[in-house]
Amino acid sequence: MNNERLAELASDFPLLNNLVNLEELSWFNPNATTLEVGLPYVGLGEKDVRDASERLKRFAPYLCKAFPELEASEGIIESAIQAIPAMQESMSKKYSVxxxxxxxxxxxxHLPISGSIKARGGIYEVLKHAEELALNAGLLSPKDNYEKLYSKELKAFFSEHSIAVGSTGNLGMSIGIISAKLGFQVSVHMSADAREWKKNKLRSLGVNVVEHTEDYGVAVENGREAAKDDPKCFFIDDENSRNLFLGYSVAGDRLKKQFDELNIKVDGDNPLFVYLPCGVGGGPGGVAFGLKLAFGDNVHCIFAEPTHSPCMLLGVYTGLHDGISVQEIGIDNLTAADGLAVGRASGFVGRAMERLLDGFYTITDESMYELLGDMAELEDVRLEPSALSGMVGAVHVSKDHEYQSRMNLTLDKMQNATHLVWATGGGMVPEDEMAAYLAKSGR
Known part of the structure; x- marks a missing residue:
């Protein structure tokens, strides 16, 4: 984008100047509306989410067999909720709010199998594809116990098929692990920012890791190109996949059940704020969609992005969605938050969810590392840098009185609020890698 066009765009969208200067900022969406008004734009509904949930239940016996760590949860891939009062107190002091x-x-x-949020959408899409192949081949019936998918016969059948995906790291991990376990030939196209240990883990499972010297968008495009001429190769499209989106969306109803068990109330007087790290948008978009279906207008979803990769904020704020990239406005898309290092947002997610998202904010790598150290020290929780991006959401919400007023979030409601930080990765990080993270945080 030339300087003249950028200046013209910035005159219409003044926050672009702050984005280009890599400043931490927040933007609360003036077009955020009710679930009733926003839902038709998504193109999916409760029936689709229910269908995804039922599919995961069918696969539970297989998952128990293939991954013994899931036996305790009877084959359901789910994560715990933890109160973080020391972190809340620390942040209130640090940010004077x-x-x-x-x-x-x-x-x-700390999700089982792959230690990140991608164990939701990534694993779901592979399972759905495997089910369709086996059903169409007459090797599986919906009435069967899906444990049979663990058989040598089915593994041999899946080995005749392949799967390809482009990834910054965690999606590739999830898809590589489950695909290899089922028996598929799988290729993961990794962007330049992907961690070496993630590549090594995949290779140890027999996954073909294709390294690229450029960013996420190039890795995805190369994966798509490599798969297009092979009728037996299924390309998982992180930028546009509705199946990935639905795999994530199942989290909404599950969270509601967890809250019921913990006696956490969410209603008009007890709002829920959820802070979701955002890369291309599929994971946070799908989770936010599920949350909206589960809690309606009482949940407020806010996306967090690195200052060097604010692609979803850029796309929704300007209304250009995937028609603009951070590189086009002079931002380098280089961040320690590898899972969020995406220059161009999903056009599908941006357009589907823009009316159901309350806001966006950016955070520097330095802030993420500092919070990483705080979380380890104060709450004994160790996370990847990208997973800390959601931590300052409560600060932005608590400070923005214009947003609170517009959304009728009165003082008493804010005192009754639940702030949920969605931690997206870190459970499988090797000890030496985590030690390096902590060293960068000053701990």
Whole structure:
């Protein structure tokens, strides 16, 4: 984008100047509306989410067999919720703001199988594809016990098929692990920012890791190109996949059940704020969609992005969605938050969810590392840098009185609020890698 066009765009959208200067900022969406008004734009509904949930239940016996760590949860891939009062107190002091209510963390960072939020959407899409192949081949019936998918016969059948995906790291981990376990030939196209240990883990499972010297968008495009001429190769499209989106969305109803068990109330007087790290948008978009279906207008979803990769904020704020990238306005898309290092947002997610998202904010790598150290020290929770991006959401919400007023979030409601930080990765990080993270945080 030339300087003249950028200046013209910035005159219409003044926050672009702050984005280009890599400043931490927040933007609360003036077009956020009710679930009733916003839902038709998504193109999916409760029936679709219910269908995804039922599919995961069918696969539970297989998952128990293939991954013994799931036996305790009877084959359901789910994460715990943890209160983080010490972190809440620390942040209130650090940022000179009263964070009312209670602050919790959703530990998708420690989901079984692949240790990140991608164990939801990524694994779901592979399972759905495997089911369709086996059903069409007459090797599986919906009435069967899906444990039979663990058989040598089915593994041999899946080995005749392949799967490809482009990833910054965690999605590739999830898809590589489950695909290899089922028997598929799988290729993961990794962007330049992907961690070496993630590549090594995949290779140890027999996954073909294709390394690219450029960013996420190039890795995805190369994966798509490599798969297009092979009728037996299924390309998982992180930028546009509705199946990935639905796999994530199942989290909403599950969270509602967890809250019921913990006696956490969410209603008009007890709002829920959820802070979701955002890369291309599929994971946070799908989770936010599920949350909206589960809690309606009483949940407020806010996306967090690195200052160097604010692609979803850029797309929704300007209304250009995937028609603009951070590189086009002079931002380099280089961040320690590898899972969020995406320059161009999903056009599907942006357009589907823009009316159901309350806001967006950016955070520097330095802030993420500092919070990483705080979380380890104060709450004994170890996370990847990208998973800390959601931590300051409560600060932005608590400070923005214009937003609170517009959304009728009165002082008493804010004092009754639940702030849920969605931690997205870190459970599988090797000890030496985590030690390096902590060293960068000054701990």
């Amino acid at each position: 009263n964070i009312g209510g209670k602050m919790l963390i959703k530990k998708d960072s």
